[in-house]
Amino acid sequence: MKFDTPATSNPIDQLKVVGHPVDRIDGPRKTTGTAPYAYERHDVARNQAYGHVLGAGIGKGRVTAMDTAAARAAPGVVAIVTTLDMPRLEKGPRNTASLFGGPDVQHYHQAIAVVVAETFEQARDAAAMIRVEYARQPGRFDLAAEGPKAQLASAESGEGGAAPQEDRTGDFEGAFARAPVKLDETYTTPDESHAMMEPHATIAAWDGETLTLWTSNQMIAWGRTDVAKTLGIPEENVRLDSPFIGGGFGGKLFLRADAVLAALGAKAARRPVKLALARPLMANNTTHRPATIQRIRIGAQPDGRITAIAHESLSGDLEGGGPETAVAQTKLLYAGANRLTAMRLAVLDLPEGNAMRAPGEAPGLMALEVAMDEMAERLGIDPIAFRVVNDTQVDPEAPDRPFSQRQLIECLRTGAERFGWSRRSATPGQRREGRWLVGMGVAAGFRNNLVMASGARVRLDGSGGVTVETDMTDIGTGSYTIIAQTAAEMMGVPLDRVTVRLGDSSFPVSAGSGGQWGGNSSTAGVYAACVKLREAVAQRLGFNSAEAVFADGEVRAGNHSAPLGQAAGADGMVAEDTIEYGDLAKRYQQSTFAGHFVEVGVDAATGETRVRRMLAVCAAGRILNPKSARSQVIGAMTMGVGAALMEELAVDKRHGFFVNHDLAGYEVPVHADIPHQEVIFLDEVDPISSPMKAKGVGELGICGVGAAVANAMYNATGVRLRDYPMTLDKMIDRLPQVV
Amino acid sequence: MRVNGDVRAIQLDTRTTLLDALREHLQLTGSKKGCDHGQCGACTVMVNGQRIYSCLTLAVMHDGDAITTIEGLGQPGNLHPMQAAFVRHDGYQCGYCTPGQICASVAALEEIKAGVPSHVTADLMAMPQVTAEELRERMSGNICRCGAYSNIVDAITEVAGRQA
Numbered sequence: 001m002k003f004d005t006p007a008t009s010n011p012i013d014q015l016k017v018v019g020h021p022v023d024r025i026d027g028p029r030k031t032t033g034t035a036p037y038a039y040e041r042h043d044v045a046r047n048q049a050y051g052h053v054l055g056a057g058i059g060k061g062r063v064t065a066m067d068t069a070a071a072r073a074a075p076g077v078v079a080i081v082t083t084l085d086m087p088r089l090e091k092g093p094r095n096t097a098s099l100f101g102g103p104d105v106q107h108y109h110q111a112i113a114v115v116v117a118e119t120f121e122q123a124r125d126a127a128a129m130i131r132v133e134y135a136r137q138p139g140r141f142d143l144a145a146e147g148p149k150a151q152l153a154s155a156e157s158g159e160g161g162a163a164p165q166e167d168r169t170g171d172f173e174g175a176f177a178r179a180p181v182k183l184d185e186t187y188t189t190p191d192e193s194h195a196m197m198e199p200h201a202t203i204a205a206w207d208g209e210t211l212t213l214w215t216s217n218q219m220i221a222w223g224r225t226d227v228a229k230t231l232g233i234p235e236e237n238v239r240l241d242s243p244f245i246g247g248g249f250g251g252k253l254f255l256r257a258d259a260v261l262a263a264l265g266a267k268a269a270r271r272p273v274k275l276a277l278a279r280p281l282m283a284n285n286t287t288h289r290p291a292t293i294q295r296i297r298i299g300a301q302p303d304g305r306i307t308a309i310a311h312e313s314l315s316g317d318l319e320g321g322g323p324e325t326a327v328a329q330t331k332l333l334y335a336g337a338n339r340l341t342a343m344r345l346a347v348l349d350l351p352e353g354n355a356m357r358a359p360g361e362a363p364g365l366m367a368l369e370v371a372m373d374e375m376a377e378r379l380g381i382d383p384i385a386f387r388v389v390n391d392t393q394v395d396p397e398a399p400d401r402p403f404s405q406r407q408l409i410e411c412l413r414t415g416a417e418r419f420g421w422s423r424r425s426a427t428p429g430q431r432r433e434g435r436w437l438v439g440m441g442v443a444a445g446f447r448n449n450l451v452m453a454s455g456a457r458v459r460l461d462g463s464g465g466v467t468v469e470t471d472m473t474d475i476g477t478g479s480y481t482i483i484a485q486t487a488a489e490m491m492g493v494p495l496d497r498v499t500v501r502l503g504d505s506s507f508p509v510s511a512g513s514g515g516q517w518g519g520n521s522s523t524a525g526v527y528a529a530c531v532k533l534r535e536a537v538a539q540r541l542g543f544n545s546a547e548a549v550f551a552d553g554e555v556r557a558g559n560h561s562a563p564l565g566q567a568a569g570a571d572g573m574v575a576e577d578t579i580e581y582g583d584l585a586k587r588y589q590q591s592t593f594a595g596h597f598v599e600v601g602v603d604a605a606t607g608e609t610r611v612r613r614m615l616a617v618c619a620a621g622r623i624l625n626p627k628s629a630r631s632q633v634i635g636a637m638t639m640g641v642g643a644a645l646m647e648e649l650a651v652d653k654r655h656g657f658f659v660n661h662d663l664a665g666y667e668v669p670v671h672a673d674i675p676h677q678e679v680i681f682l683d684e685v686d687p688i689s690s691p692m693k694a695k696g697v698g699e700l701g702i703c704g705v706g707a708a709v710a711n712a713m714y715n716a717t718g719v720r721l722r723d724y725p726m727t728l729d730k731m732i733d734r735l736p737q738v739v
Numbered sequence: 740m741r742v743n744g745d746v747r748a749i750q751l752d753t754r755t756t757l758l759d760a761l762r763e764h765l766q767l768t769g770s771k772k773g774c775d776h777g778q779c780g781a782c783t784v785m786v787n788g789q790r791i792y793s794c795l796t797l798a799v800m801h802d803g804d805a806i807t808t809i810e811g812l813g814q815p816g817n818l819h820p821m822q823a824a825f826v827r828h829d830g831y832q833c834g835y836c837t838p839g840q841i842c843a844s845v846a847a848l849e850e851i852k853a854g855v856p857s858h859v860t861a862d863l864m865a866m867p868q869v870t871a872e873e874l875r876e877r878m879s880g881n882i883c884r885c886g887a888y889s890n891i892v893d894a895i896t897e898v899a900g901r902q903a
């Protein structure tokens with residue numbers, strides 16, 4: 001089905017099942033431990049051996065020798081494959097660093113061997129017996145130091161935000177020079193780790209020339225293509241299966257070493273191999289969100305109207321990699337006639353930078369929305385009023401391109417009302433409660449809505465049951481449930497008559513899970529397949545398909561009605577289709593918006609910050625399931641608190657690696673860090689987006705949260721921090737003198 | 740060991756953790772491995788009624804012990820009240836930390852009932868209460884990177900209210 005004109009009314013609008021906060025259909029399995037994740041598939045292949053991956057112990061250089069004699073002689077060892085056994089493997093277009101093969105080490109903990117043994121303990125211990133000799137080379141590990149050599153770079157984040165290397169509208173420099181009120185500040189965000197709870201894991205089994213991978217991957221079709229390319233085998237010979245994924249956040253968008261080394265290990269061992277990346281390997285072996293240094297300049301009239309806005313970002317990556325697209329939102333979020341955005345990319349020899357939840361916007365808004373708060377203060381205008389003055393209903397760089405929907409002002413006003421914004425003192429450091437300095441902060445949330453082609457197959461059986469198959473994944477997002485809701489609505493059956501099967505590359509190719517496009521796009525694909533199935537059913541029953549109503553397990557047209565199962569007959573009926581998109585995304589800017597509100601207490605003596613209240617008001621199209629959508633938002637808010645207050649991969653600039661590469665050293669929010677969180681979804685349907693009239697929401701929730709925390713900390717203390725994470729050591733010597 | 744009520748006799752490598760004994764040898768994969776280093780809580784089970792990180796203890800240390808895993812609390816169609824509350828409150832997303840969160844929740848309520856104080860218990864002589872602050876403190880050994888904390892605390896609070 002081609003979606004190239006705005007949606008009119010369709011069966012989804014009935015909202016009998018869609019739009020309701022139903023419990024997740026996979027909930028009973030997840031809460032009883034019976035949902036099978038990749039490493040747990042004891043049933044899928046017999047005689048599984050255990051693999052253990054060894055990572056390089058240098059940041060840059062070459063492996064000159066590997067002595068595996070002791071490891072090979074160790075008890076239980078079945079096979080060892082080292083990086084010196086083969087030339088560097090091909091890589092898919094989505095990987096920057098090589099996943100295996102050849103003597104060169106491009107980054108720390110790059111995989112250099114896999115040991116296969118009868119047991120996990122044997123594989124791990126034998127791996128520790130491999131003696132590796134390296135020729136270390138000097139590397140570039142310091143982003144700030146490499147900054148002056150950085151080149152202008154454009155990018156698609158691969159997962160959303162995109163920006164050309166330099167973009168100019170009007171005359172930024174002239175307008176900025178003339179502006180009566182201005183700001184010119186620099187903000188830094190650190191490298192961050194996805195730290196999803198389930199490590200990258202794969203079971204690989206060869207059957208002759210065909211390879212099956214039970215793995216944990218957000219994008220099944222990408223994974224399949226890239227496995228084929230990397231191993232040099234035909235794509236038809238590769239099957240991936242990922243029914244349950246223990247979190248991804250972008251870290252499992254791409255093929256990673258677990259899948260490649262399980263496949264190579266299984267080939268060498270001539271039996272199935274299972275392996276997981278050990279937690280301490282993950283931060284350096286896999287991808288991370290790159291650090292940024294962002295300069296923002298804003299010029300405005302005394303009434304608050306922005307006349308000049310510039311956002312420039314520096315980030316680093318391996319040779320051949322791309323920049324963090326931190327300036328993307330600044331192209332669209334606020335009005336202003338004279339604009340400049342630019343990205344520079346430094347070559348670094350640190351592990352590969354790549355997409356992490358809301359790449360671009362997440363760190364970009366951590367800078368922009370603090371700058372907006374600072375600018376509002378300089379203007380003497382309330383931060384919400386300042387954003388309202390600079391709202392735009394059209395793409396500021398192309399004014400003939402309207403937003404399909406844009407309720408940013410409503411988000412901010414609704415939130416202000418609900419949060420008690422009027423109780424905030426514009427002068428910082430005014431509210432004291434015992435040992436706590438208390439403040440409130442606000443930030444706008446913004447994330448583009450992307451649409452992706454997505455296919456599904458829908459089967460109707462003789463009893464009226466419906467089965468949906470698509471290679472879409474559920475990474476905690478609620479895909480199982482919203483897909484079932486979509487099929488139930490379309491086919492007029494109760495939710496419990498729908499079975500959903502996901503994550504298998506033998507199913508139709510879907511949008512996959514990334515860039516907050518998954519929910520809207522994958523359900524639109526199911527919608528398309530259901531439309532086809534409805535037509536086939538009506539035709540078989542001899543009903544006029546335009547009139548046919550599917551409800552209560554029946555099909556009705558005029559005076560006729562028939563049970564759905566009757567049309568299917570004993571053999572059942574199947575329909576398959578893919579939703580594809582026309583140029584609506586070009587003609588209209590499709591984005592999602594939020595107002596984030598945070599209240600913090602900062603310890604007057606230690607500078608420790610505690611988040612006390614959080615509210616997000618979101619405008620993101622039709623909300624397909626308010627319960628699971630709310631969870632996406634609170635989860636993203638939680639990650640936003642982490643980015644604001646604690647998350648940072650510490651770079652060892654001499655040896656070139658992330659030092660705190662486990663869950664003890666890399667701190668993420670725990671229960672004690674997170675208060676009750678409130679989420680409000682504004683009523684919105686967006687017929688420009690898809691037949692579902694929905695948009696993405698999973699990443700919107702993180703966009704702006706960090707800045708709201710920063711602004712609340714400033715309001716509490718009068719101390720402005722521009723260097724994330726905002727740990728107490730950056731605050732303590734600047735705290736106001738209080739008695 | 741007695742695992743979820745059944746006596747299980749297994750021969751193991753002395754290096755095998757309780758977690759791997761459960762997941763790999765008994766194929767009870769409900770207990771999760773998030774870190775294998777005592778840093779995340781995904782592997783939480785109950786040993787003789789007390790919660791423990793099963794990755795931080797060797798299986799051979801549990802000769803004769805009674806182990807309860809998520810599989811022993813309830814099954815699909817026969818959910819433990821805490822499991823049902825997690826479903827109702829959407830106290831999870833990807834589900835990978837969930838068995839550990841649920842085992843820890845059940846044990847934490849028992850600890851409060853038994854009068855065991857926590858870091859945030861103001862009065863060590865008084866019985867600790869089921870407050871959001873107590874629950875957050877007691878559950879902080881269980882990371883949820885999906886960030887379902889707010890809903891998890893709601894789920895536990897509901898179960899505690901019903902128990903009281």
Ligand code: FES
Pocket residue numbers: 771772773774775776777778779780781782783792793794795
């Ligand atoms: S797996 Fe045991 S604490 Fe993480």
Ligand code: FES
Pocket residue numbers: 197246247476830831832833834835836837882883884885886887
């Ligand atoms: S539900 Fe994913 S880590 Fe908790």
